[in-house]
Amino acid sequence: MKLMLPEVLKVSRKSIIIHNDAKAPFELFNSFEYQVEAMKFDMSTFSKEHFNLPCSIRARNGKYQVFSGWNTLHKSTPISSEELLVLNFPKKLIKDIEEEAWRYLVDSFTNTYQRNLVLAYLSLVMENIPRGVKEKILPQCKSNSAESLVQFLCREKRGPVRLQNERLKAKEIILPFKL
Incomplete structure (x- = not known):
């Protein structure tokens, strides 16, 4: 039996969308106002995306549907390039997108x-x-x-x-x- 693992891909920002089952937690997350603004930092030599990759599944239309790991997609994060690394999962590995999205939000919340x-x-x-x-x-x-x-x-x-x-x-x- 073939072992299914997620793979790290470099994809166009335009090909990234939020999965429908993850929209409510993402919108709540995206409405947060942080005490320190990422926009104030020079992100040209350091990027937090290497430590917290957006997790996605690929849709039939070729878009990457993100369901967690969306720190780099927050409205206050500077867009430093047209491409972004994502951790793309085979659909069979993710049983409940909505659950994973809320888990991510609660986890990020309790550490922030x-x-x-x-x-x-x-x-x-x-x-x-x-x-x-x-x-x-x-x-x-x-x-x-x-x-x-x-x-x-x-x-x-x-x-x-x-x-x-x-x-x-x-x-x-x-x-x-x-x-």
Whole structure:
């Protein structure tokens, strides 16, 4: 039996689109406003794309449908060339595109923000993940409430999560993204 592995390809930026099942998490990700803007850096000698490749599957029309690894596609990332490296997967290897997309968003989210803000931000992300996907990516958490999932993911007590959510609702915490 032939072993199927993803392959790294250099493709035209014009041939990259977001997979339909990954659009909701990508749009949420793309609405984030970062504390440090990538546009301020000279990216001619260093590119983060070598460390976080967009993951894709190839569609019949020849486009590469990205479902995770989209840091290099964020609106604040400078476009340094017309070509981009992608990690292209055989379709048979990816069972659930939507699940993979939400997993990527949650993973990038938990490694990005300051502790005093992440609980409220992550609560908002958890509120937007479809219930069936939440059950797949967090099967060990018995509750589907956003606050409970954040408590579980961050090993945090209910009080700090609720406090940040209350501060967010009172507009004491400003969102770095739009919902």
